[in-house]
Amino acid sequence: THFGFEQVDVEEKQRRVAGVFDSVADNYDLMNDAMSFGIHRLWKRFAIEQTGARPGQRILDLAGGTGDLGARLSRLVGPTGEVVIGDINASMLHVGRERLLDKGITGNVQFVQANAESLPFPDQSFDCITIAFGLRNVTDKQKALASMHRCLKPGGRILVLEFSKPVAPGLKPLYDIYSFRLLPLMGKFIAKDEDSYRYLAESIRMHPDQDTLKDMMEQAGFEDCEYFNLTGGIVALHRGFRY
Numbered sequence: 001t002h003f004g005f006e007q008v009d010v011e012e013k014q015r016r017v018a019g020v021f022d023s024v025a026d027n028y029d030l031m032n033d034a035m036s037f038g039i040h041r042l043w044k045r046f047a048i049e050q051t052g053a054r055p056g057q058r059i060l061d062l063a064g065g066t067g068d069l070g071a072r073l074s075r076l077v078g079p080t081g082e083v084v085i086g087d088i089n090a091s092m093l094h095v096g097r098e099r100l101l102d103k104g105i106t107g108n109v110q111f112v113q114a115n116a117e118s119l120p121f122p123d124q125s126f127d128c129i130t131i132a133f134g135l136r137n138v139t140d141k142q143k144a145l146a147s148m149h150r151c152l153k154p155g156g157r158i159l160v161l162e163f164s165k166p167v168a169p170g171l172k173p174l175y176d177i178y179s180f181r182l183l184p185l186m187g188k189f190i191a192k193d194e195d196s197y198r199y200l201a202e203s204i205r206m207h208p209d210q211d212t213l214k215d216m217m218e219q220a221g222f223e224d225c226e227y228f229n230l231t232g233g234i235v236a237l238h239r240g241f242r243y
């Protein structure tokens, strides 16, 4: 049946995603810096600013893997708040836990293995949900957005940081050379894993563009949805509220 085929595809995709992150977990940070020339730090800083995180809040950083956003959020919510770092992949969570321990960040951070499509949290349990460079990898993105909406408190917000479609004039051809030629090369020499970074370039291309993702967020029930293009639209930050 058609359904049968779809099941196989979904499982195959999930296996591939798991494989990619198992093999990159260790040199993940180095690759991020190399691939983005360090700019991913600025993108993440902007996302954190847009959370409006305050002491005492409960925040979920989904696809939180190596704890990059989680560490910053933990400082903002303080000892009376809580940050939950959720990720589908145990190796990424493990790297994240070690890294936060090294930085002395403990107490208000929890690690939970979770699939974004069916979050294991009660309704209306977070003030804010962030997902940075993660939605792209989720098989059923609409389902994931609905699941995040369910877990947000009224007045809460979602922030989606993700690769998007370059919109700055002249950027597209450069970006194509970068992602199809340079990226797999960097994957090969720095991470010793060309295939994973080929997959990365493909997954970026398949991901919905700015306006499509905004529509999907509205579809999932978010209101006042807006996006900000970063670095000419190579990355976009989408923001939406649950009222």
Ligand code: SAM
Residues within 6 Å of the ligand: 017, 021, 062, 063, 064, 065, 066, 067, 068, 069, 086, 087, 088, 089, 092, 114, 115, 116, 117, 131, 132, 133, 134, 137, 138, 139
């Ligand atoms: N947020 C981190 C950052 O910005 O550095 C990590 C991003 S990493 C590119 C993508 C993460 O998404 C991986 O840790 C992967 O395991 C996770 N992921 C993929 N599919 C997922 C899903 N369905 N639910 C939750 N996490 C998922």
